Amino acid sequence: MNLSRVFLILLILCALIPFLRSKKMLVTLVIVASFGSVFYFFMYEKFDWKVEGFRSNPNLKTVRADWKGNPVNPQGRFLNDPVTPLPAFGELWRWQTETNPQKQEKKTDTFRLNVTKNSDFLHSNEDCVVWLGHATFFIRLNGVTFLTDPVLDSPSFLMKRFSELPVAISDLKNLDYIIVSHDHRDHCDEQSLKALAPQNPNAVYLTGLGVETVFGDWVKNTKIQSAGWFQAYQTDTTKIEVIYLPARHWGRRYLNDTNKNLWGSYLIRANGKSVYFGSDSGYGAHYQELGQWLGGVDVALLGVGAYKPEWFMSASHMGPKDAVKSAHELKAKRFIPMHYGTFDLSDEPLGDPYRALQELQKKPENQGFIQLAGVGEVVRL
Template sequence: MKHLANPDLHTILPADEWQGTPFGKRGFQNIEHPFWPSFNDLLKWKLGKNPQKDEKKSDKLLPQVIASPSFLTTNENMVVWLGHATFFIRINGVSIITDPIFGKLPLIGRLSPFPFDPNLLKGIDYILLSHDHRDHCDKASLKLVSKLNPKAKVLTGLVLETLLKEWVVKNVEPAGWHQQYKTEGVEVFYLPTRHWARREFNDTNLSLWGAFVIRGGGKTIYFGGDSGYGSHFKQVGQLFPDIDVSILGCGAYSPRWFMEPVHMSPEDAVTAFNETRAKTMLPMHYGTFDLSDEPYGEPVRILNRLKTDGIINGELQLPAIGQAVVF
């Protein structure tokens, strides 16, 4: 087992606690739950029956879309959901976009449109790319936002810079888990998640996946990327005890026997939120692409029930796509 890091970046944990990101014979691996995708399991899911098929077909609850980019001209600290895992974040005057994807996925339509012309996304300082999956790492979208913002730096995981530079996205800084990027105006850290990576059939887990903490001007945001539930959420709350907003996935979780290792259910996401000890929970990864078996509106219905039951230890925000959440 190797332990990898970017030698040019600071590691936030002491050497006796953290040797680096684990890299074994088959590539990078999760700390607690090593994962390798099974083609047989994929076939079993795709060829099997969805017990919620009829409910999903009749479920028309999708996020509202506010088609106004007026937030781009303000200076407030804010988080704006742009669909799936794409967020515009402004913190301490620094503008950030996460996992940009403006259009459709290959063979998969888009349920909720991008809220405005992405050519308006100028003035971006940093592009945060959690991992290489196509619903988070989109070639056309990354090339566009990089062209519109030639000085913007892409912050991502180890090895993914190789692919991005092939796409003519040159200003890339990769990090291992528990490393801090070289940034101005904000501090940005790359942290573990429970997930995996693959673009092609022969590159499984050869690039790193992760989450981000963004801190500046007395405010802190956790962007959880893609992740199954694990003890890393509790660690985030311990390392960063004053998180204002935790952005957590709560979609693409059904069937659980297939999705549980890599995607959280709404119940998992609430547990993770409580363990990060953040003030506000902002869900993502639902209502944009049809990636799984659950009905489109089920994540929101479950989250609202958990809120009513008093299980969420903080504020739950369920904004429209394109709606600014000021913090």
């Protein structure tokens, strides 16, 4: 950030001070301006949004013939396709200073997810999907077991967990695969991965390019495969097939590693059955393209929370309406919503996505399509 911009920010601060009505407003202004300056410098000012080349894992098979690889900028940082720059400082400032129209509703909302304490599914052989909260699912297909984006407690003191786990962490053992879709802390949690590692010594970790550098030391496991979009992981394809696919999102673990590590979604397929795990994604043309390319999926697991204000969040998260639309475009037979009710990550009340989905269920095209699974509920495939 050059000195002229620093001077401009200081001038704006000085100009606003006389209009502040309280000490609290002054403190808020200083915090937002300071964070905004850092945000602008590290995430926007220094980031080059020009496509310079393409990256993939040369050791993995690319399953789409016309795919060049993931677009990267001149510094080798990943970009969405099409390129979607992160919000500018002015947009961040607007979000942090405008009034949340659901502020009072959020304060009084007592919604909690229904949790069924149940570990029987872990000892079964049937094909199933079980939501464990947020973006964590237990999936069994053709006898092969998966755990997606394991965040099994509060990732930090800033992120309180509002739903219990339906099983004890110690019960999550002898898994075949552990999926880590991207590096954000509500999807890639150090304590959860460290807890799972010793009780899953033979698990293979499936992630995106670069993300292995974040958690590799935590799990002390050399069985990590990192893929680019439209790349198939090395599995016993007579039993299971797993492909890393596009998502419209971004990556960052710290202040200066924006988009250093890739983000994505997953197709898990075996014996004519398929599960699409969408992880984090804003709405985009990739859903319709994937629906046409894949020819449909049995179940789509898509996020519906952390979506307000929509003008700010829609680039990286979907709300209920867009998620339902995306699931239809994927040609899914069933849609199970996720990424809501477990953590408070944005402006909407915890129960807002659930209530919106209940209304959407009433539409003829969504009856029997939207499955509002509870945490711990076994959904058979």
